[in-house]
Amino acid sequence: MEKIDLLSLTYEELENYLVENAEKKFRAKQIFDWLHNKKVDDFDDMTNISKECLQKLKETSYLTSMELVKKQVSNIDETTKYLFKLTDGNFIESVFMKYKFGNSVCISSQIGCHMGCSFCASTVNGLVRNLTAGEMLKQIYIVEKDTNERVSNVVIMGSGEPFENYDNVIKFIKNITNPNGLNIGQRHISVSTCGLVDKIYKFADEKTQVNLAISLHAPNDDIRKQIMPIAKKYSIKEIMEACKYYVKVSNRRVNIEYAMMQGVNDSLKDARELAHVLKGLLCYVNLIPVNEIAENEYKKANMSVVNNFARELDKCGIQTTVRRELGSDIDAACGQLRNKQMEEDR
């Protein structure tokens, strides 16, 4: 019999699992507390659970574990990058960031990625597999333990396309927002997609208050097709229509992520075209100079160019922020640390 991944179960699934194993439903609250608040790594640490029940848990389920193998702390801003080794030998990364409004963790949703965005280190070795909901949660739980600080914001923007791992991401969101667990508000969670239009509609219909971020990175389909293969499947127009639906259903603004690459997408003409595309969408734009990585030739746009681009968008009525570059001294681009580790292992 295949063992159940306990950390990945939603609260309701945990209740059902206990009832199916002839245990009382109320145990779910206690076990959920051990898993998601006390963050135990061992069944025997669940001290208020009867021996009989623990025995059943051990026989039929397992606790997700991962090893913290590397940690890089930025000397500039305390941003901390974590590299974890999973039980199957794969590596994933997460980033801990401190902001005025609280602590944020950016997590990976897949091991690698197969979306093929040409500026991104995560996709260099393709996709290995989806992460389970438990593996996504565990990244946050280990960071909380390691920093001894509470995480108040979660960004699903690390390696992977979250909507390619849709069901597990939904389970993750259910667990991290559960009042019996970490109870992070939905408005403090952001999920980023490269523009899987069908999934944007599906996600809107989940009727959450989660922030939706679109990795747009181009003002038109021609430029987008050069840097993001998904642009061959979905046009910017289709993405915008899906975003408008998301805004209508959720009443939330959409974040437009735009990595600025020198000579690719950073001209004032591009800014005006982007403003035109975004007209009528309740959104704000995050501009960030692209992270330069060894695997490609892209150069980050100069800061003066980025600021002029931002001003042009503002002039056109599009709310824009130039995002702080965090952890620029610690392999900040997602996928970089994992790639280095894989090379070392080879």
Ligand code: SF4
């Ligand atoms: S930018 Fe996101 S979707 Fe594109 S390859 Fe990287 S991780 Fe995948």
